[in-house]
Amino acid sequence: MNAIIDGLGKILDFSTTVDLLGYPFVQQALLAAAALGLASGCLAPLVVARKMSFAVHGTAELAFTGAAAALLIGVGVGVGALAGAVVAALLLGLLGQRGTERDSVIGAILSFGLGVGVLLLWLNPERTSNKFSLLVGQIVGVDSADVLLLAGSAAAVLVVLAFVYRPLLFASVDPDVAAARGVPARLLTPLFAVLVGVATALGVYTVGALLVLALMVTPGAAAARVTASPVKATVLAVVFAEVAVLGGILLSLAPGAPVSAFVTIISFVIYLVCRVVGNRRLRRLSRIPAAA
Numbered sequence: 228m229n230a231i232i233d234g235l236g237k238i239l240d241f242s243t244t245v246d247l248l249g250y251p252f253v254q255q256a257l258l259a260a261a262a263l264g265l266a267s268g269c270l271a272p273l274v275v276a277r278k279m280s281f282a283v284h285g286t287a288e289l290a291f292t293g294a295a296a297a298l299l300i301g302v303g304v305g306v307g308a309l310a311g312a313v314v315a316a317l318l319l320g321l322l323g324q325r326g327t328e329r330d331s332v333i334g335a336i337l338s339f340g341l342g343v344g345v346l347l348l349w350l351n352p353e354r355t356s357n358k359f360s361l362l363v364g365q366i367v368g369v370d371s372a373d374v375l376l377l378a379g380s381a382a383a384v385l386v387v388l389a390f391v392y393r394p395l396l397f398a399s400v401d402p403d404v405a406a407a408r409g410v411p412a413r414l415l416t417p418l419f420a421v422l423v424g425v426a427t428a429l430g431v432y433t434v435g436a437l438l439v440l441a442l443m444v445t446p447g448a449a450a451a452r453v454t455a456s457p458v459k460a461t462v463l464a465v466v467f468a469e470v471a472v473l474g475g476i477l478l479s480l481a482p483g484a485p486v487s488a489f490v491t492i493i494s495f496v497i498y499l500v501c502r503v504v505g506n507r508r509l510r511r512l513s514r515i516p517a518a519a
Contacts, residue, residue, distance in 0.1 A: 243480070244480045247481070257473060260476055263377065264472045265385070266380075267443050267468050269464070270384070270423055270426050273395060275447040275451055280444045285319060285340070286315045287312075290311045290315070291308070293307040294307045294308040295347035296311070298348075303376070309380065309428040311340070313421055315336060380429055383425070388422060391415060438487040446463075446468040447464045449463070449502075450501070452502050453504050453505050475489035475491075475493055
């Protein structure tokens with residue numbers, strides 16, 4: 228009980244949080260998190276619409292594998308995570324074209340990536356803190372070069388998404404009609420998988436490979452509970468993702484706890500609130516025909 232009270236006291240130690248905000252590594256982490264929240268929020272509604280939550284998890288495992296490989300050979304973790312995520316996205320997009328075999332393909336790639344990642348961590352007996360951060364995130368390791376990489380990657384994702392958003396949304400909502408209208412679904416599927424892979428790799432820095440779903444899926448699922456408009460859902464998902472990731476960093480500063488714990492808690496609370504709001508909205512709308 229005392230440990231819980233002490234932990235809450237550290238979390239609510241706002242003076243320490245304000246002091247830490249003056250450090251460059253904290254400011255860099257907030258900039259990186261803002262880029263991640265923007266990219267993941269824009270993609271999350273499409274991830275939910277295309278039922279790709281499991282695919283995001285599989286991509287995160289390959290991003291973890293790439294980051295572990297980069298840590299072993301001594302190159303940038305972000306570069307390794309991006310490479311692993313893009314490879315995973317291409318494999319998922321190319322091998323999982325058929326809906327009937329998509330889950331099995333994702334399961335095979337997920338287990339392979341996790342197994343290889345564990346092996347790479349075992350081969351590297353040093354820097355255990357970096358190993359842990361690959362799984363649950365850590366803002367201390369974000370420097371100016373990482374911020375530039377994250378911002379550039381997020382910008383690239385948003386630019387490509389802006390060009391393919393309309394046909395991609397069409398293919399996500401009604402794939403059969405989209406195919407009949409000539410929408411190149413076979414091209415859009417691996418392309419969107421790559422965009423998701425890049426955004427997922429960005430999450431390795433802050434929330435880690437294990438809990439990146441909190442930003443890539445949960446904000447989109449929450450937004451879908453309160454609106455059916457794709458534009459409104461995207462805006463809400465961005466807001467939810469930014470609140471979760473920036474709020475998670477701020478709450479983790481004083482106690483020095485893993486960022487991912489607070490990010491996932493905030494994201495899940497937002498989801499629960501949206502479920503309540505959405506259910507009340509549906510009940511209110513269902514009364515209108517009866518009253519009429």
